[in-house]
Amino acid sequence: MNAEAPDPPAALPIALDAAGGDHGIAPNVEGAVQAARAGVPVLLVGPRVALHAELGKHAGSAGLPLTVVDAPDVIGMDEHASDVRSRSGASINICTRLVKEGQAAAAVSMGHSGATMASALLTLGRIRGVDRPAILTHLPSKTGFVTLLDVGANADVKPVYLAQWARLATVYLRVVEGKEDPTVGLLSIGEEEHKGSQLVLEAHALLREQDGRGLRFYGNVEGRDIFQGTTDIVVTDGFTGNVVLKLAEGEAKVLFGWVRDALGSSLQTRLGGLLVRGALRGLAERMDPSTYGASILLGVRGLAFIGHGSADARAVKNALLRASRAHQAHLIGRLEAALAPQ
Amino acid sequence: MNAEAPDPPAALPIALDAAGGDHGIAPNVEGAVQAARAGVPVLLVGPRVALHAELGKHAGSAGLPLTVVDAPDVIGMDEHASDVRSRSGASINICTRLVKEGQAAAAVSMGHSGATMASALLTLGRIRGVDRPAILTHLPSKTGFVTLLDVGANADVKPVYLAQWARLATVYLRVVEGKEDPTVGLLSIGEEEHKGSQLVLEAHALLREQDGRGLRFYGNVEGRDIFQGTTDIVVTDGFTGNVVLKLAEGEAKVLFGWVRDALGSSLQTRLGGLLVRGALRGLAERMDPSTYGASILLGVRGLAFIGHGSADARAVKNALLRASRAHQAHLIGRLEAALAPQ
Numbered sequence: 001m002n003a004e005a006p007d008p009p010a011a012l013p014i015a016l017d018a019a020g021g022d023h024g025i026a027p028n029v030e031g032a033v034q035a036a037r038a039g040v041p042v043l044l045v046g047p048r049v050a051l052h053a054e055l056g057k058h059a060g061s062a063g064l065p066l067t068v069v070d071a072p073d074v075i076g077m078d079e080h081a082s083d084v085r086s087r088s089g090a091s092i093n094i095c096t097r098l099v100k101e102g103q104a105a106a107a108v109s110m111g112h113s114g115a116t117m118a119s120a121l122l123t124l125g126r127i128r129g130v131d132r133p134a135i136l137t138h139l140p141s142k143t144g145f146v147t148l149l150d151v152g153a154n155a156d157v158k159p160v161y162l163a164q165w166a167r168l169a170t171v172y173l174r175v176v177e178g179k180e181d182p183t184v185g186l187l188s189i190g191e192e193e194h195k196g197s198q199l200v201l202e203a204h205a206l207l208r209e210q211d212g213r214g215l216r217f218y219g220n221v222e223g224r225d226i227f228q229g230t231t232d233i234v235v236t237d238g239f240t241g242n243v244v245l246k247l248a249e250g251e252a253k254v255l256f257g258w259v260r261d262a263l264g265s266s267l268q269t270r271l272g273g274l275l276v277r278g279a280l281r282g283l284a285e286r287m288d289p290s291t292y293g294a295s296i297l298l299g300v301r302g303l304a305f306i307g308h309g310s311a312d313a314r315a316v317k318n319a320l321l322r323a324s325r326a327h328q329a330h331l332i333g334r335l336e337a338a339l340a341p342q
Numbered sequence: 343m344n345a346e347a348p349d350p351p352a353a354l355p356i357a358l359d360a361a362g363g364d365h366g367i368a369p370n371v372e373g374a375v376q377a378a379r380a381g382v383p384v385l386l387v388g389p390r391v392a393l394h395a396e397l398g399k400h401a402g403s404a405g406l407p408l409t410v411v412d413a414p415d416v417i418g419m420d421e422h423a424s425d426v427r428s429r430s431g432a433s434i435n436i437c438t439r440l441v442k443e444g445q446a447a448a449a450v451s452m453g454h455s456g457a458t459m460a461s462a463l464l465t466l467g468r469i470r471g472v473d474r475p476a477i478l479t480h481l482p483s484k485t486g487f488v489t490l491l492d493v494g495a496n497a498d499v500k501p502v503y504l505a506q507w508a509r510l511a512t513v514y515l516r517v518v519e520g521k522e523d524p525t526v527g528l529l530s531i532g533e534e535e536h537k538g539s540q541l542v543l544e545a546h547a548l549l550r551e552q553d554g555r556g557l558r559f560y561g562n563v564e565g566r567d568i569f570q571g572t573t574d575i576v577v578t579d580g581f582t583g584n585v586v587l588k589l590a591e592g593e594a595k596v597l598f599g600w601v602r603d604a605l606g607s608s609l610q611t612r613l614g615g616l617l618v619r620g621a622l623r624g625l626a627e628r629m630d631p632s633t634y635g636a637s638i639l640l641g642v643r644g645l646a647f648i649g650h651g652s653a654d655a656r657a658v659k660n661a662l663l664r665a666s667r668a669h670q671a672h673l674i675g676r677l678e679a680a681l682a683p684q
Contacts, residue, residue: 141596142596142599152531155531155537155539155540156539156540187585188581189494189497189580189581189584189585195497196497196581197497197498197581198498200497200581222584222585222588223585223586223587223588223589223590223591223592224588224589224591224592224595225592226589226592226593227589227592227593227595227596227597228592228596236585238531239530239531239538239539239542239582240581240582242531242564242565243529243531243564243565243578243586244565244585244586244589245565246564246565247565247566247569247586247589247590248565248589248593249565249566250566250567250568250569250570251568251569251590251594251597252593253566253569254484254569254570255569255593255594255597255598255625255629257484258625258628259601259622259625262618262621262622262624262625263618263621266621268617268618269617269618269620269621271614272613272615272616272618273614273618274614275610275611275613275614275615275617276604276605276610276611276614278611279604279605279607279608279611280601282604283597283600283604287597
């Protein structure tokens with residue numbers, strides 16, 4: 001911590017790993033400026049001089065609730081997650097420490113996902129009753145959006161993790177998104193309860209047991225149910241969830257590319273394309289991951305958000321607003337209460 | 343077998359489970375008529391009277407190489423796969439027996455997938471060197487199509503299965519699709535070889551060992567690589583593969599629905615929509631599973647194809663043509679040679 005670290009302000013600020021991500025500090029600073037304009041105070045954690053220089057490019061940013069916290073080091077996208085153990089001056093470690101010490105409401109990073117997870121887990125610890133934290137994200141669906149977890153924190157899991165994640169996600173949707181009684185689907189390869197892997201069969205039994213006690217279990221769902229929005233929450237292991245997330249994003253990108261190509265294929269379609277362009281742009285935005293900003297690492301004792309390395313300013317801003325909303329809704333306390341042994 | 347069973351004809355016919363599928367015999371008979379017109383002889387296995395009546399609706403079908411084989415029983419979509427053990431008169435069992443006895447080149451069914459797998463495995467047995475058969479299918483990609491397996495035969499697998507499937511799929515693409523030296527990707531949650539589940543880490547090591555000896559191993563691929571077509575083949579467990587297949591089809595359906603809605607949203611977009619309609623229809627067809635007809639059950643000692651329950655006549659026809667092509671290319675013999683212990 002350096003001399004620029006703030007006294008705890010009236011509204012607790014969000015600590016942003018301002019050096020994290022594929023595009024360095026520019027989109028982080030721009031997103032922070034936008035969030036600050038929307039009333040969310042931000043601690044910009046990263047190389048002090050560069051951050052001040054970048055802030056200088058944004059007219060009027062001097063009056064905003066933005067504070068630079070110097071971090072001499074950053075964990076690069078191609079370094080090892082385990083480096084967080086030895087590099088206490090890395091920006092992500094300073095972010096999670098600010099949360100731990102009560103000087104920040106949440107840590108947000110578009111940098112190395114594994115490092116962010118490791119740093120959050122090491123510094124903040126786990127909520128009682130949670131064996132492993134999971135990454136929760138949103139995908140668009142016919143019903144608006146569907147909430148999916150785990151999307152990559154745990155490649156190998158036990159049935160009880162899935163049951164814990166279902167509870168955590170239920171509280172998250174209730175508290176942060178205002179969905180009163182969200183339904184939980186267990187991702188499988190058939191709707192019938194006797195279908196699926198050994199993991200899914202055992203998780204199904206656990207979830208069935210807990211139905212009506214802290215969660216609403218719909219039963220098994222299949223791959224096609226995700227975009228249909230059959231349930232509000234889809235729970236799965238971090239291997240399958242990560243494949244689902246990357247396939248869903250990759251497929252949307254390729255399909256919209258094909259639509260673009262089809263519209264450019266002749267004079268007639270180019271004319272038609274001019275007329276439909278605006279309507280299709282709305283669609284592409286609906287599929288854009290930056291709409292949701294970042295995913296939450298659910299199950300650690302403090303708020304930690306993990307974004308795409310390719311995040312733009314809009315994604316950074318949305319992540320900061322989401323983090324602020326989760327803090328104001330007392331998400332961590334609500335999760336602790338819901339998971340406490342009865 | 344009844345009196346209508348044929349002497350083995352010059353070109354061995356394909357046995358079609360003519361009663362299988364959500365829509366009963368009509369699309370099966372229509373698809374068989376189309377395949378027969380294209381020169382592929384077909385045995386229509388199902389209820390004799392109903393099949394003759396349906397055939398009567400197709401003018402000129404009398405001169406085609408179509409033969410009805412009576413099957414008094416059919417395994418319904420909501421019955422148990424294990425029923426194949428006790429119901430020897432079920433249409434799918436008669437199909438696989440015709441293959442076993444050398445009277446048919448392949449069995450094709452749009453009916454109960456689990457029953458088709460069970461019947462093929464019980465009647466035809468496994469190819470030597472294959473622990474578990476897998477279902478191989480195709481998905482559209484930027485490069486044309488990508489070949490994915492297993493898409494649902496095995497929810498829980500061992501690393502060695504994945505390595506065997508990679509060899510089988512390599513031979514399949516070489517022999518049936520004319521891809522000389524197809525690349526194999528292992529589906530994981532990171533490109534780096536140290537990322538993934540325990541299963542994937544061990545399968546990665548096995549595939550690395552076999553690279554250059556019967557297969558060409560690219561390394562790990564991620565969900566986004568499927569539509570990118572990064573590799574010709576993507577190998578994964580039957581749980582993940584089934585989720586991928588159903589998600590990919592479901593997402594395409596929802597996204598194209600959104601495109602349709604966007605084009606109908608105003609007078610301007612409806613005008614534009616008229617101009618681009620033809621170009622977009624080509625795209626929807628590219629995503630249509632019936633283009634590929636059916637998936638092959640790879641690893642049994644005989645040709646068995648499994649289609650969508652919702653298959654239309656075009657899917658049935660394409661499945662029959664694909665089965666005929668696999669037979670003419672001596673696929674089973676080539677697979678046996680490739681998997682034989684060295």
